[in-house]
Amino acid sequence: MSMNARIYKELAISPGDIVAFMGAGGKTTLMLCLGRELSRSCRVLITTTTKIYRPEPGQAKPVILAETLDEAISQLSTRWETEPCVVLGHSENDEGKLLGVPAGWFPSLRAAFPDCVILVEADGAMGRWLKGHLAHEPVIPAATTLVVSLMGLAVIGKPLDSRYVHRPEVVASHTGLDLGGVITPAHAALALSVQLRLAAKQAPWARQVLWLNVSGEEDEVSRLFTGRLVARHFSRLMPGRQVFIGEARAKVAIWESWPPAAAVAGVVLAAGLSTRLGGEKMFLPWRGRALLRHAVENLLMTSVAAVAVVLGHRAKEAKQLLLDLPIETVENPAYGSGLGTSAQAAAKFLIGRQRSCHGVLFALGDQPRLAPATIDILVQTFCTYPSQIIYPTYEGKRGNPVIFPAELLGEFLSLGADQGGREIMERYRERLCGVEVADDAVLNDIDTPADYEQLLKID
Numbered sequence: 001m002s003m004n005a006r007i008y009k010e011l012a013i014s015p016g017d018i019v020a021f022m023g024a025g026g027k028t029t030l031m032l033c034l035g036r037e038l039s040r041s042c043r044v045l046i047t048t049t050t051k052i053y054r055p056e057p058g059q060a061k062p063v064i065l066a067e068t069l070d071e072a073i074s075q076l077s078t079r080w081e082t083e084p085c086v087v088l089g090h091s092e093n094d095e096g097k098l099l100g101v102p103a104g105w106f107p108s109l110r111a112a113f114p115d116c117v118i119l120v121e122a123d124g125a126m127g128r129w130l131k132g133h134l135a136h137e138p139v140i141p142a143a144t145t146l147v148v149s150l151m152g153l154a155v156i157g158k159p160l161d162s163r164y165v166h167r168p169e170v171v172a173s174h175t176g177l178d179l180g181g182v183i184t185p186a187h188a189a190l191a192l193s194v195q196l197r198l199a200a201k202q203a204p205w206a207r208q209v210l211w212l213n214v215s216g217e218e219d220e221v222s223r224l225f226t227g228r229l230v231a232r233h234f235s236r237l238m239p240g241r242q243v244f245i246g247e248a249r250a251k252v253a254i255w256e257s258w259p260p261a262a263a264v265a266g267v268v269l270a271a272g273l274s275t276r277l278g279g280e281k282m283f284l285p286w287r288g289r290a291l292l293r294h295a296v297e298n299l300l301m302t303s304v305a306a307v308a309v310v311l312g313h314r315a316k317e318a319k320q321l322l323l324d325l326p327i328e329t330v331e332n333p334a335y336g337s338g339l340g341t342s343a344q345a346a347a348k349f350l351i352g353r354q355r356s357c358h359g360v361l362f363a364l365g366d367q368p369r370l371a372p373a374t375i376d377i378l379v380q381t382f383c384t385y386p387s388q389i390i391y392p393t394y395e396g397k398r399g400n401p402v403i404f405p406a407e408l409l410g411e412f413l414s415l416g417a418d419q420g421g422r423e424i425m426e427r428y429r430e431r432l433c434g435v436e437v438a439d440d441a442v443l444n445d446i447d448t449p450a451d452y453e454q455l456l457k458i459d
Contacts, residue, residue, distance in 0.1 A: 007253050008037050010244065011209060015042045017145045018106060018118045020203065022138040023195055024125030024166060025152025026213040026248065028052055031119045032059045033248040039085035043116040045076065045109065047088040048100040049139035050124045055087055063087040063098065069105050073112045080116075106141035120144075125166040129155035129213075130183070130191060132170025133198050144203035149195050150211045153223045153230070153245075155183055185226060186324055189233035196238060208241050210234060214255060215247045224255055225301035225372050231258040232300055232307075232326040259305055264379050264403060265357040266304035267346045268296055270365030271312025271335035276448050279313060282365055283321070284446070286455055290321055291446060294368035300325065301372040303379050304361055308349060310342045338418035347412035358386055360409060362421055363401035369441035369458070370401070378403055381435050388433035389425055392442040398434065399442030405431075 013019060013034070021027040031046060032055060038044045046060055054063055062083055066072035072088060079086045089098030109118060123138040125131040129152030140147060158164045159180050165171055172179050174194045175187045196208050212230055214223040227245035234243060235258060246254040270292050274281030282292035289297075292309075299307050308328045311318045312335025319329055332345040343362065350360060359382050361375070374392065382390045382403045390403040402421050411424050425432060446452050 006037050007248065008034055010254050010257065011146065011148070012207075013038065013117060013146065015115045015117055016110075018110060018120065018141060018143055019146045019148060020120050020122040020138070020140045020144045020199075020206070021148050021150065022123040022140065022199060023150040023192070024123075024131040025129040025150050025155070026211070026215065027121055027123065027125070027150050030148070030150065030211060030213075030248040031121055033253070035060055035085050035119055038117050038119075042084070043080050043113065044085040045088055045113070045116055045118045046085065046120075047118065048098060048121040049103050049141065050100050050121065051093070051097040052121050053097055054089075054092065060085055060087050063089065065089050065091055065098075066101075067091065069108055072101065072105065073109070076109075076113065080113075100139070103139055103141045106143050110143055128162075128164055128166040129153075129158075130165045130171065130188065131195070132165065132167035132172075132174065132191065133195055134167075134170065135198070138195075138199060138202070140199055140202040140206075142203055144206045147196065147199045147203060147206045147208045148211055149192060149199065149208065150213060151188060151192060151230075152213045152215070153227050154215075156185060156188060156226045156230070158183055160187075185229035186233045188230050189237055192230075192234055193237040196241070208238075210238075210241060210243045212243065212245045213247060214245060215249070221373070228256070228258070228301050228303070229297075229326075235259065236326050256303070260303055263305040263357040264303075264359040264361055264382060265350060265406075266299045266302070266307040266361045266363060267350075268292075268299060268307065268309040268363050268365050269339065269342045269346070270295070270318065271310050271315075271332045271342045271345075272339065273313050273336060274366075277446070277452065281446060281452075282318060283314070284452060286368055291368045292318060292365045293321055295363065295365045295370070296322055296325060296327060298368070298370050298372055299361075299363055299375065300327070302375040304375070305357060308346065309365070310346050312336070312342065334417070338416070340412075340415040340417050340419040340423075343412045343420055344415060347409045350406075351409055357406050358382075359390075359403045359405055361401050361403045364445050366446040367400065367441060367444065368446070368455070369444065371439050371441065374437050374439040374442065375401065377437060378435060381433065385433055387431060389428060389431050390433050390435060391425070392437045392439070393434045394437060394440050394443050396436075397443055400445070401442075
């Protein structure tokens with residue numbers, strides 16, 4: 001996507017659309033930003049079916065109040081002669097909030113002004129980052145053509161309580177998370193899927209997208225990684241819905257959209273016996289989680305399109321360890337014969353599923369410190385040079401993971417049991433492309449007790 005692309009183009013909004021905003025964590029901001037963008041090329045009506053604060057003069061103007069539909073149509077016809085963007089409310093309360101217009105007005109507004117875009121805030125969340133919806137919410141006009149559901153990513157890692165969540169008890173009932181429990185990407189995705197299913201009952205023909213807002217006091221890069229985790233969980237629950245990660249007021253409003261356009265599949269090889277660590281390697285703890293869990297979660301926070309984990313030794317236990325993650329698992333019954341059998345199992349899986357991926361990243365299950373940003377660099381390099389085999393180097397030394405063009409997957413099927421990706425790299429030396437990175441973790445996997453002891457010394 002173009003870094004300067006306007007939000008309305010990415011959301012595919014055009015004249016004649018009715019766009020409803022629901023959820024929490026930035027609805028009004030996104031709606032007003034879209035209003036300013038759209039008003040450069042068409043007429044825009046901003047309104048609500050609930051209530052919103054009167055926009056500041058620099059955000060949107062003018063504001064008109066109309067108690068009847070005929071009055072609204074008359075005033076809009078007049079004000080649009082000089083102003084491309086008009087805000088409409090039914091009335092104003094003592095708090096300075098505009099009270100919403102009836103949902104029944106929208107078919108007539110659409111018929112009267114077929115070439116305008118109507119932006120409607122259809123939800124309230126008391127300034128929180130996540131909302132629990134009751135059965136009658138949100139108030140979305142049936143004629144809506146696009147529903148945009150929002151959540152503030154700052155809620156991830158916070159306790160489920162009223163400081164961060166509007167109606168936390170409702171979110172608890174939808175997700176199974178206890179009040180006060182830590183909100184994870186999986187919990188958030190489940191709550192968001194409930195939101196959009198409620199929206200579909202009110203506007204069954206509308207497209208649906210999810211907007212994950214990265215704004216907040218914490219590190220925004222970390223928030224992006226978190227957004228990817230939420231997007232992966234959500235996409236499994238609600239396939240076919242596009243997910244945007246961004247901040248409407250930022251210079252670059254949309255950071256990423258999911259699923260990614262450049263499809264690089266991620267494979268974690270974690271089937272080995274790990275005899276030097278007594279068969280325990282993947283389950284050894286570090287920073288409160290097993291090494292394998294770290295390796296898989298790190299990959300899930302990157303821009304790879306999908307993640308599969310190849311399992312063998314103690315596969316049943318490993319599946320339980322990864323049960324709640326948005327991944328697929330591949331079992332390698334011949335894992336005892338060597339690393340090559342795991343690469344073959346992954347290749348067969350991807351070829352058999354006819355994955356529409358351009359490249360495949362092979363990662364190791366015993367590299368728990370590998371930074372998501374490092375993997376992103378490799379993926380970005382592959383997108384620039386899609387016929388090359390991309391690998392990282394640190395201080396000139398070759399490391400892992402490695403990205404192979406998907407067209408070379410068949411080459412893995414001819415590997416010997418004790419051969420791995422290095423054999424393919426030797427066959428196609430003219431296609432090798434090393435990328436120097438500032439992450440020594442690309443060189444460090446955990447093979448011996450000494451390696452593990454060294455890892456434990458890292459805070």
